[in-house]
Amino acid sequence: GGSYGTGTRIPLEYTRAMITAALNGNLQSVSFTSDAFFGLQMPDFCRGVPSAILNPQNTWKDPFQYRIAAAKLVQQFIQNFSQYIAPEIIKGGPIVEESI
Secondary structure, three states, rough: OOOOOOOOOOHHHHHHHHHHHHOOOOOOOEEEEEOOOOOOEEEEOOOEHHHHHHHHHHHOOOOHHHHHHHHHHHHHHHHOOOOOOOOOOOOOOOOOOOOO
């Protein structure tokens, strides 16, 4: 629901429901949305979990602030991994959007 110190943790029951669904193959028949920054596939539905929290941007009061924080995190990943990983591998990682 926001940056560190302002948001809240996902309730454990939702975390358990998502892990159980993934392990049992229950997510194979649902649609997914691709995260614009990291390219991760987020399920649009998971039984026992409010759909609104499946996309982290939806949990923030200010979506623009989410995008700023995500872009900053992407930059931190790139800077960190560039010390250890070949550039062609880094290109397969998080995506830096030109405009937030």
